Amino acid sequence: MIRKRLIVLFLAPASLIYGGLFLLPTLSTFYFSLFNWSGFGQDMTYVGLNNYVRLFNDTVFWLSLRNTLAILFVGGFFVFGLAFLYTVLITSGIWGKKFFRLVFFLPNVVSVVALAGMWAYIYNPRSGLINTTLSTIGLDSMAKTLWTSPNNIFWAMLAALVWVFTGFFLILLMAGVDKIPTDTYEAADLEGASLWQKFWFITVPMLWDVMTISFVIWMINAIKMFEFPYAFGFLQVPQQLYTLGIYLYIMGFGQRDPIYQLGYATAIGVVMLVLTFVLIVVMRRLLRREQLEF
């Protein structure tokens, strides 16, 4: 009994902080989404579900949702594709495992604004790294590609985003791979298994839990994606780069334009929350497997 009380006592401060600083604001978000509110003063007008009806009829909301889903699925495909590829290569026994791990992780310790600025220079049509390199190796027609033109800017941003995030998930996956007993691979080597077979029949099943949690982390990151595309847009984020997070910010905080529709912005926030919840539940059901013990 005393032990139980002690547990409650020890949990109480954290629970109160979590409840007060996270759960309560989350619940109040639902409440504020039912109002028209500029955020100035206390004057709020109850509008019921009108903000949600408006979202349904809002072209920019659908554009932002489409971009967010493109980041989630297309970006996710490349992030995990590359992370798996590098995991296999780096853990295959090559020299400098720690060095490569550090190199791939490095973008994660640099400020997002600095990274976005660096990519703006890489993509610069005249003096950028990509076009000057292409020009140097004689690919003059490709060197004229305008990577940040309105048609290409989203994909240019996504490529940079994949570069940033791959290292993070590489570290997670490699940590999982390091836990797999080496004798499993040695046995596979004795049986003459190829690199691919070892990856597919040993690494993937034994990495399942790490993969699942990595997918969940990516999903949450992708749905709330804000910082990188916002910094990439810099002075005025082009609509081609709008994600749900950016649209929420524009409508609620307005950059320099006095939009200030905080009620509507919180409705976008609620949609993001519901979307995250639904997708995580669906994904966890799809990825549910019997746990391997090793």
Place this chain on the structure above:
Amino acid sequence: MRKTVFAFGLGTALSALSFGALAQDQVKLVYWSLWNEPEPGANVVKSLIADYQAAHPGVTIEAVWNGRQNQTTVRNALASGTPIDIMDADMDGLKGGLAGAGELLPWTDDLAGASPDGTGTFADLFYPTLIDMSANDSVSYQIPYMLYAYNILYNAKLFRDAGVTSAPEDWDDFVAALEKVKATGVNAIAIESDIAFYNVKWFNYLLERIAGPDFLLKAVEDKTGETWRDPAVRKALDMELDLWTRGLVPEESRGYQWPAAQQTVAFGETAAELVGSWLPVELADTVDEGFEWGAMRFPAVKGGLGDINHVEVNAFSFGVLKGTKHEAEARDFIKFVVSAPSQQRFADEAKIGVANKSVAWAPEVATARQSLDEASLILPENHGIKALYPDYSTNVYEALHNQAFLGLITPEDYIEQMVSRTKEFWANR
């Protein structure tokens, strides 16, 4: 001994009393600023604060440097009960934000009162129509102090080298002048592809020159959206797109992200850019010594209803928060900042335009000032829609224009989308 103790006690008590009275008289004004601390404008504000404090020993001013999204930061701070006396922001932003929400104190009586320099009223200090333009329902809640004119800013030497010695006043002459510049081997016009609010100025001006200053607001407020089918819209679009077709705007501009294009102006590779008169300050560290800036008014269009002397501007304004406990001191400090000597310091040291019309601007922006002196009408950002319908201005007007301007959608698509998105805007409102 007893006398000594008494005298000491009395002295201590009097000191405490006088200190208490002093503390009571001491006023601390809290000013939340749109400047970033290292900016030249912030340095001028700092020096003005120091001077004001020296002249008013009972007043101290605490500045918080928040940058251009200051109003949003102020909003959040007010919601948490932070006391703020003075703040500043874009004029249109304030009009649609704190002023519109009734969070600022009115200036009606002060503006009608005597000017600090004793000539005319306080309102007379400012460019004509500037105060009216900033008002909400005819009541002024803000005092403008910085002023930027949207002109075609250009490298005067490059134009001279091309044989263009006077600023063209008509669109055809303007295009002909740009062709001459292009023929000398430099690019004529700089465009930042990602800055929609720069690019939309081409369309704003052309629409104004063709259909008059009221057309844009009329088109936005037409709930059917059909005004966007007016031939003036198509004509304005065709005229600005013609700049691309003629190669006056280099093709690679479609991929320029700010500040890539303006850097080409600084390096003398491009001759001109349609932008606010802040450009010479932004490029001050990049241009060669002796770089000769010019600013021309946006040219007229033959047979159009607009006028070459209608100039679009952007301004920064001060507001006094209604929750201030030091209203008199806050107003007094703002009057000090907009007085001629203070404004002259902004013009000389930060080289930016000011709202006080008696002040001479720095040589780099002197021609921009001339366009304001000659202006018969000063127009707010996006002809008022930025303040009145900011979400439309950002999400519909500027965004779709940028797509059309950069060739992502055709002029026909643009018009159809403007019609449908205007209808959508009003249906959702």
